[in-house]
Amino acid sequence: MSSVKAVLSTGFQSEGELVKVGSVPYPKINDDQILIKAKSFAVNPTDWKHLTFAEADYIVGSDVSGVVEEVGSKVEGFTKGDVVSSFIRGNVSSAKGAFTEYVIAEQNSTIKYANGSKFSNEGLKPGSYPTSLIDTYEGASSVTLGLCTVALSFVNLGIKFGDESNSTKSILIWSGSTATGVLAIQVAKLVFGLKVITTASPKNHDFLKSLGADAVFDYHDTDVSKQIRDFAGDSIAYALDTISSEYSFQHVYDSTANSSHVAIDNLLGLQPLQIKTDENRKVSYSTTLAYLIWGQDIDLMGTIFKSSTQLVENYNDLFVKILPSYISKLKHSNLRVLNPGLESASEALELLRQNKVSGEKVVFSLN
Template identity: 45%
Template sequence: MKAAVISGVENPLSKIKEIPIPEINNDQILIKSHSFAVNPTDWKHVDYKIGQKGDVLGSDVSGVVEKVGSNVKHLKKGDYVGSFVSGNISKTNGAYAEYVASSPNSTAKYEHLSSDADGKPGPIKTFDGAASVTLGLVTVGISFSYYLNLPKNKKDGDFILIWGGSTATGILAIQLAKLIYGLNVIATASPKNHEFLKSLGADYVLDYNDSQVSQEIKEVAKDKLKFALDTIAQPETFQKVYDATSDTKGDIYLDSLLLLKGDSIQLDSSRDNDKIHYGQTLAYLVVDEEKQMGATIKRPHDLLDHYLPWWNDVLPKYLKDVKHGNLKILKDGLKSVDEGFKLSKQGVSNEKIVFSL
């Protein structure tokens, strides 16, 4: 089969290579690929030398299930799926290939997927749309079910802050916070994306470039901002998230996507900082027991106990109502990888880069 692999040189970063179709174990599925999405983690594996020459690139794929391991219960041959895989580190398997071995832990099933994507935001009904969301869905699933400890029973009055609401993960987090938990959702984004995020369910959208944004968030939430997810995850954004919760009494749950904690920011000594619980969401840990990210990050022993019921039983009830964001569709198949990486490095807002075989 054809696969896009790390070339080992700076230009081009990828090349197309013939490799064997991956073998699956009893806990995996084999997907016949249709579409793919570009995530920053893909090119970062190349730039930071985490992946090596010949490793198969890519993390997000959609397609049709070709083969199912004997221990797999929720999926069958012929199912339409989107899947997140631990790519960019193996010479035998990654998302940017004609066939992909993947875990049910990171595979979402759809009633039907078509090839008729037009790039506009909407319900997940196409292969391109499905490819664009799975890493984000896994990320939100870990954060909401485990680190943020969101209430299983809807509770009126509580607020959640999604910092970076127009990112691929932020778009999904806004919708699922409202659909599943009925929370009051505050999002931050540039003004051009405010109306779109409100259409997805955000109750309030504020400009993250406003120097007073943390104060504005406090004025909106009063003392009810108990949960926050920082999808940008820079020390300066996490600081603003922390500052926005200063009026909240009791336990506060703060999560970020780049392993930030209290030692990443300046804490206010007048606050009860022992009441703040920090998450460290990393999507890889639903498929890998540990991940090398400079340091070795290990899966918490009870993470799957919380995540898998959410993924298998909760998310499917709402997935038909979830919308993907804008799609930038590249037209050159697996040869699109370098162009996709270039565009991703330049930065995208409310847009996901996708391509198909």
């Protein structure tokens, strides 16, 4: 096979299609990488955001599931035939991206499924599917970018695995029905034993409680921060703002005002200078960028985000050593399955871009 089909950027110039289906050379892995024969794909906001300024012919996509086709000579823990899902840095080059028939993947952003041999080779029919344990290629494709993000965020927040005091502490997850929030709720509860307080539109409250959230508040309520303060008292030690607008960041800050110290993480490079703060409060701030898990600094629109050996080590300690034993207990989000075929990437990306997705992940299979 000399070439494979792939979803490619068009070099979008403010109108027209974001993507097209084309072909790229059959990919070659290096000694540290894994080649995945793709089965299913999921879209993420980062995909459409990058596509609004990407050059033409970059391979699109960040989330894939499938079967290991080839393993680099230095890779440990994966063999040909394993069922896996992986988070890929797509949308920025003609060499790597998730939405293609054969995908180059890195070890520390790839999950192996012990129950993978039971995944059906028949893709799910187009339609809506409720949250469930991860037992399909579609479900597997929907979780990896999110889990890598949550793992790095919890490292940045300084949450300690196995700390007995976790059961007395709460984490506030702002907007728990986001793809990130759905996974953060479960990891906070199942892996770290924290109490989970979250926000969402009312129609998603029962869904988030079913994932382990102890309390869910409606972020549309004008007094939502007061409601959270009254409920949580001084228990909130950590907060993750999955929306990361100035509005949500301010609300996270205000909701945690009773805490003697709180660590607040956001996902879009927000700084405390962008909100109203009280100099008497003890707050630590961090920003998570999942692309840093591979050890390279990242330039995003002129802002440099720094990685480090220590950051990657701390992330690997959680994602590579601890999380795998919890994968069989984690649920994927509700799924919206589109028609099979790479052609569905365009519809999937537009659904996200037009903010038409609530409490679900949009996925499509290869065929």
